[in-house]
Amino acid sequence: MVRSPCSHVSALKKGPWTPDEDTKLIDYIERNGHENWKALPKLAGLNRCGKSCRLRWINYLRPDVKRGEFSEEEERVIVNLHSVLGNKWSRIANHLPGRTDNEIKNFWNTHIRKKLLQMGIDPNTHKPRIDPSHLLNLSQLLGAAQSGNIASPWNSFLKLQAEVTQLANIQLVRNLLQMMNTNTLTNIENNRLLGSQNPSLFRALVNGTTISNTKEPAPISQDLANPPVTPQANNGFQDISNLWGSCEGGFGPEGLNINGNTWSSSYGIQTEQDPLPALVSASTSPVTSIVHQTESKGDPSNYSTTGTPTSTIFEAWEKLIDDDNISSYWNDILD
DNA sequence: AAGTGTTACAACCGCACGAAG
DNA sequence: TCTTCGTGCGGTTGTAACACT
Structure with a gap:
């Protein structure tokens, strides 16, 4: 269906609302309500389209609209x-x-x-992102190394190795998070995926194969302002900050280092290396690890009851690696 | 003080969807 | 079942205010 938008009616006023228009709109709605937005402007004596009136009312004039800075x-x-x-x-x-x-x-x-x-976090995915300049540097180094343009080939090699190692680390963590963030969550809930031997999942993790998640987010059954503690509510869309919380301790006491920023248990917690203000206060940030959530519901016998929740995932992860006897290479990277 | 760039936010645009006829 | 209409939503734009040179 093609419907002419109200903007095509050139006689109608557009742009910022005047105080007089606001008054007219408020007066009318207070007296008559807003049953029919299309008819409202004419009845209220406004030379606006109904859509514009609705927007103005909802976003600005409604009495319960809270103005001012966000807390x-x-x-x-x-x-x-x-x-x-x-x-x-x-x-x-x-x-x-x-x-x-x-x-x-x-x-x-x-x-x-x-x-x-x-902070180096992709606002769309809420995951740490790899700085393209980082990859650019890497390719430049490779090019320079190949053409022999570097003054000290050994230094450049070490630098290159460090870059590659870091990228591999990042990729591994991303894959781990990806898995934790999708099917794995459900499987954890159903017990012992991480405790079991699952070569295909391990391959997916190592190869970077993504486990696509095309499911719609589950209906929000709880107040997400206080993230739920039931595994179902995560359903593949777990707050990534929580997953990062799970990583703490798994990558050394200082957390994970990406692009010079040291990431701690959530985006809200940063070291002095990153002087940016905390996005949210660490004290109020609900760093509720997925493992915590799992432990609360799942069979406790499948999880460490003495170690931290964080260590549980990584213990399981290490067990997976060892069980499959796949490569000391990845163990080295994890180390 | 003037010009230019940047930021913040109000408002607009067009699409999608559900209800009603 | 199809068409029309009203509304809601998310992306985008316009512009005033502010910062910087």
């Missing part, structure tokens, strides 16, 4: 919800009373998105 708590909720829902601004707005989808969208694009990028 740290709201910011945290938005990040968490976005990691689960993606750009579903209206659904995110449902969890933030007084905030509109438009406001949240703008806040995301102007503040949060920027912060995440500065």
